[in-house]
Amino acid sequence: MGIVSHILINSMRKPLLSAKVVIYSMMSIGFLSYMVWGHHMFVSGMNPMSALAFSFPTLTITIPATILTLIWLGSLYGANIQINSASLFALGFISMFVAGGVSGFFLAQPSIDIYLHATYFVVGHFHMVMGVASLFGVFAGTYFWFPKMTGRMMNEGLGKLHFWITFIGTYCIFMPFHYLGLIGNVRRYQSFVDDYMTPYLGVHKFMTIAALITGAGQLIFLFNLIYSRFKGQPAPENPWNATSLEWSIPSPPPWNNFGGKHPIVYHDPFQYGVKGSKGDFVMQDSPEQVPASGN
Ligand code: HEM
Numbered sequence: 001m002g003i004v005s006h007i008l009i010n011s012m013r014k015p016l017l018s019a020k021v022v023i024y025s026m027m028s029i030g031f032l033s034y035m036v037w038g039h040h041m042f043v044s045g046m047n048p049m050s051a052l053a054f055s056f057p058t059l060t061i062t063i064p065a066t067i068l069t070l071i072w073l074g075s076l077y078g079a080n081i082q083i084n085s086a087s088l089f090a091l092g093f094i095s096m097f098v099a100g101g102v103s104g105f106f107l108a109q110p111s112i113d114i115y116l117h118a119t120y121f122v123v124g125h126f127h128m129v130m131g132v133a134s135l136f137g138v139f140a141g142t143y144f145w146f147p148k149m150t151g152r153m154m155n156e157g158l159g160k161l162h163f164w165i166t167f168i169g170t171y172c173i174f175m176p177f178h179y180l181g182l183i184g185n186v187r188r189y190q191s192f193v194d195d196y197m198t199p200y201l202g203v204h205k206f207m208t209i210a211a212l213i214t215g216a217g218q219l220i221f222l223f224n225l226i227y228s229r230f231k232g233q234p235a236p237e238n239p240w241n242a243t244s245l246e247w248s249i250p251s252p253p254p255w256n257n258f259g260g261k262h263p264i265v266y267h268d269p270f271q272y273g274v275k276g277s278k279g280d281f282v283m284q285d286s287p288e289q290v291p292a293s294g295n
């Protein structure tokens with residue numbers, strides 16, 4: 001979530017509606033997540049009152065999650081978003097996080113979970129939020145910081161191709177999980193021949209083929225990573241016109257990071273779309289005066 005927020009403000013060229021609300025939402029998700037573990041045990045025979053006690057924080061955690069999503073989407077409104085591999089994966093994260101999070105609302109109600117527990121609905125839910133969304137965050141961060149880490153740019157064409165194969169592919173793999181789960185496809189079961197699932201074997205085949213294609217698509221990323229490391233275009237200091245301190249030093253950074261000096265920080269890192277500035281952004285270590293942003 002932090003990586004995505006960071007990359008979004010850079011590619012939108014404007015701050016999020018509220019950085020503070022983003023940070024407090026992330027903190028409350030972290031805090032509340034300590035109190036939800038019992039939602040994995042609704043059907044374990046626990047006291048229904050305990051189930052209720054775990055259902056409550058589980059549903060509460062969707063509030064900061066929703067606020068966070070609304071801030072990302074609301075900030076996109078009217079933004080002139082720069083489409084590149086990093087921003088595509090950041091946007092893909094939001095899409096997957098919402099698609100996977102919505103099923104969390106259902107699972108969070110003990111009465112509905114009696115039906116859905118131990119089905120592919122759960123497997124679909126957690127692959128979207130944990131498997132795909134968090135990987136998208138990792139991909140976004142890799143495309144964004146690779147130039148700083150290695151001093152070379154990744155290939156944007158290959159990056160975008162990687163994004164579209166992965167984005168469409170993962171939806172094809174993990175959306176059907178939800179429908180199979182609703183039909184009654186139990187999880188952790190390897191053979192459905194000659195039973196009630198037989199009519200739906202085609203869906204499993206579809207998902208398998210989608211998974212093979214999506215898996216093969218990751219070779220593009222692997223190739224891009226290795227090829228760009230050695231043969232990529234040399235990266236300038238600040239290829240994304242970013243504000244934060246790591247972009248004020250050469251790519252890759254010298255061994256002592258800031259050349260033995262402490263950088264002087266004049267601004268927060270949200271100085272994008274600054275009116276009256278020379279560029280459309282002001283770096284944290286630039287002494288240029290900017291009007292107070294109120295962020
Ligand atoms: C909107 C927020 C979320 C809600 C309300 C939610 C709710 C739930 C509930 C109630 C279950 C249990 C379902 C069952 O087994 O019957 C579940 C399963 C699971 N969730 Fe979430 N979840 C949310 C977000 C996430 C996130 C962000 C992750 C990880 C990044 C995650 C990972 C998992 C995993 C791994 C399981 C299944 C574990 C297993 O049984 O193997 N969930 N979720």
Ligand code: HEM
Nearest residue numbers: 123127130131132134135173186187188189190211214215
């Ligand atoms: C394209 C990639 C992936 C595919 C096709 C895939 C497929 C599957 C399938 C079919 C199952 C459940 C089988 C069953 O219950 O009968 C499963 C379980 C699981 N997967 Fe994935 N998965 C993928 C990636 C991931 C990733 C990236 C993560 C973690 C970040 C992950 C975490 C898990 C976990 C925790 C389980 C539950 C294991 C259990 O039942 O104890 N998967 N996966």
Ligand SMILES: [Cu+2]
Nearest residue numbers: 036037039040
């Ligand atoms: Cu959980």
